[in-house]
Amino acid sequence: MSVSRRQVLYVIGSSVVIAAAGATAFSMTRTPGAALRPWSAAGTGYADPRMRALSYAILAPNPHNRQPWLVDLSQKSKITLFCDADRRLPETDPFDRQISIGLGCFLELLSMAAASDGYASDVTLFPNGTSEERLDERPVAEITLRRDPLAKAPELFRYVHDRRTNRSLYDTSRPIAPDVLGQLQNASFSGLTIGTTNTEDGLKQLRALTWTGHEIEMLTESTRMESVRLMRIGKSEIQTNPDGIYLGGAMLEALNLVGMLTRETIGDPQSDAFKQGMDMFRGLLNSAMGYVWVVTDSNSRADQIATGRAWLGINLRATALRLALQPLSQTLQEYPEMAFARVEIHKALGAGPGQTVQMLGRLGYADQVPPSPRWGLETRVASS
Ligand SMILES: Cc1cc2nc3c(=O)[nH]c(=O)nc-3n(C[C@H](O)[C@H](O)[C@H](O)COP(=O)(O)O)c2cc1C
Numbered sequence: 001m002s003v004s005r006r007q008v009l010y011v012i013g014s015s016v017v018i019a020a021a022g023a024t025a026f027s028m029t030r031t032p033g034a035a036l037r038p039w040s041a042a043g044t045g046y047a048d049p050r051m052r053a054l055s056y057a058i059l060a061p062n063p064h065n066r067q068p069w070l071v072d073l074s075q076k077s078k079i080t081l082f083c084d085a086d087r088r089l090p091e092t093d094p095f096d097r098q099i100s101i102g103l104g105c106f107l108e109l110l111s112m113a114a115a116s117d118g119y120a121s122d123v124t125l126f127p128n129g130t131s132e133e134r135l136d137e138r139p140v141a142e143i144t145l146r147r148d149p150l151a152k153a154p155e156l157f158r159y160v161h162d163r164r165t166n167r168s169l170y171d172t173s174r175p176i177a178p179d180v181l182g183q184l185q186n187a188s189f190s191g192l193t194i195g196t197t198n199t200e201d202g203l204k205q206l207r208a209l210t211w212t213g214h215e216i217e218m219l220t221e222s223t224r225m226e227s228v229r230l231m232r233i234g235k236s237e238i239q240t241n242p243d244g245i246y247l248g249g250a251m252l253e254a255l256n257l258v259g260m261l262t263r264e265t266i267g268d269p270q271s272d273a274f275k276q277g278m279d280m281f282r283g284l285l286n287s288a289m290g291y292v293w294v295v296t297d298s299n300s301r302a303d304q305i306a307t308g309r310a311w312l313g314i315n316l317r318a319t320a321l322r323l324a325l326q327p328l329s330q331t332l333q334e335y336p337e338m339a340f341a342r343v344e345i346h347k348a349l350g351a352g353p354g355q356t357v358q359m360l361g362r363l364g365y366a367d368q369v370p371p372s373p374r375w376g377l378e379t380r381v382a383s384s
Contacts, residue, residue: 030250032235035242035373039161042113049119049145050079055377056113060308061165061315062102063329064089064230065243067375069106072382079143081107082382083135087243091226092217092333096135097304101358103140104308105315109160110143116153119145130301141305156316163315164371166324170287170364180321181363184292187313189306191297194314195349198290198363205348206291210362213330213341214281219269220337228267232373242373285328288362292318292325293349299356307358314361324366332357 042055050073062068068087072080081103088099111121121143128138176198185194197206217223230244234253238246247261255261265273294310296303311327318325331338331345351357 030235030248030253031370032238032242032246032248032373035238036371038374038376039371041377042160043117048073049114049117050077051377052117053110053113053119053121053145054079054380056160057106057110058374058377058380059160059163059371060102060105060109060312061163061327062105063093063098064227064245065372066099066102066230067243067380068099068102069380070382071380077145079110079145080139081141081143082137083140085135085137088135089226091222091335092329094334095133097299097334097358098329099135100140100301100304101308101311104305105312106308107141107143107305108309108312112154112157112160114145115148115151116157118147118149118151120148120151121145125302125305132299132301135301156313156320159316159319162368163319164324164369165326166366166369167284167326168324168366168369169284170289170324170362170366172287172289172364174289174365176290176323176363176365180323181290181292183321184314184317184323184363186317187310189310191303192306192310193295194292194310195295196290196292196363202291203288206360206362207286207288209331209341209345209348210288210328210360211282211285213328213333213338213345214285215278216337216341217330217333218274218278220335223333223335223337224269225267228263231263231266233261233263238373242375246373284326285362288364290323290363292359292361292363293357294359295349295351295355295357297355299358303356304358311359318363322365323363325361325363327359327361329360332360 038058042059043052046052046055054071066087068083070082070084083099083103088096093099107123114121124142126140127142130138181196181198184196187194227245232238232241232244232246233256235248238248252261261273265271266277268274292314294307296307315325331341346357349357
């Protein structure tokens with residue numbers, strides 16, 4: 001749908017109304033408070049140490065904010081973690097690789113939170129085995145919490161509340177110093193390598209490749225529509241389904257109200273909303289001032305979980321360094337239309353035969369953004 005002059009004027013009119021009502025006051029009413037409550041509730045109000053640790057774990061980064069975790073607490077001192085099959089991303093993540101990485105982020109945050117509360121966590125991955133094709137109904141992990149006088153909060157734990165996926169424009173006048181970038185590589189997981197770049201050639205090549213990946217994902221109907229279906233536009237949709245891709249704030253709500261920004265317009269490659277979205281995204285990609293990525297020597301479920309654990313650390317380290325970070329997963333995805341770009345990104349990042357690039361993210365300096373919505377912890381507990 002193309003945007004008519006009248007619609008533009010209407011939006012401008014809405015903005016005037018918003019301004020007249022007091023822009024600050026209006027935008028404050030658009031904050032989806034209930035959907036953000038898990039951020040302030042973490043660590044509070046639970047007698048059970050498992051619930052205290054889980055209340056942090058649900059703040060983990062995860063693909064499309066699907067929050068695929070489901071836990072069973074019916075066995076004393078034990079947490080059994082499952083993947084909620086309905087929360088996978090079959091088009092963009094056909095083998096549940098990224099979903100598994102998100103579950104790895106969850107496990108790392110769970111262990112950090114337990115440690116900060118004086119508990120060691122013994123984690124057994126896939127106690128009943130797993131499938132490399134799709135995750136199934138078998139548990140992803142069993143975690144036993146055990147009082148440990150030596151357990152203490154890891155250094156990075158205090159950045160949990162400030163960690164974000166930052167999708168804004170990064171400051172292209174501020175390079176990232178090599179020693180800052182180097183600190184993101186401070187992690188040791190066997191069979192896993194963390195790479196970074198901030199060179200002119202590296203930025204040029206990766207800006208171009210990540211754009212190619214974005215174009216492919218957005219011009220392939222099945223993958224585009226998977227994302228479009230998961231869009232939550234405006235406060236009411238975000239509060240009803242605090243997951244997926246959230247488009248909040250006063251301006252986006254006004255555009256939605258007048259029909260300029262809807263699932264239909266965003267999903268239609270001929271629409272102005274689609275074209276403007278693509279232009280905007282290109283600008284964001286071109287503001288990358290560095291990249292960080294994770295490569296594993298093989299691609300087992302255990303490798304994917306380890307990647308998630310490492311990625312959570314990278315995310316928190318970036319937060320500590322005041323670096324903004326946004327994963328850019330498109331070129332790493334395994335559906336046929338992406339095959340060529342996937343080969344190119346593996347070459348560009350120096351991944352050898354058998355190795356898999358599991359995560360790639362852009363880095364830079366930008367203002368802090370609000371936290372993303374979460375389902376409340378109780379909704380993710382299967383039985384207790
Ligand atoms: C495996 C994985 C892949 C991701 N891929 C992308 C991506 O391609 N683009 C993006 O903007 N965010 C990506 N993210 C970030 C998630 O969208 C983000 O963690 C989620 O929306 C929750 O937001 P938060 O990180 O601010 O808490 C990815 C995260 C993970 C763990």
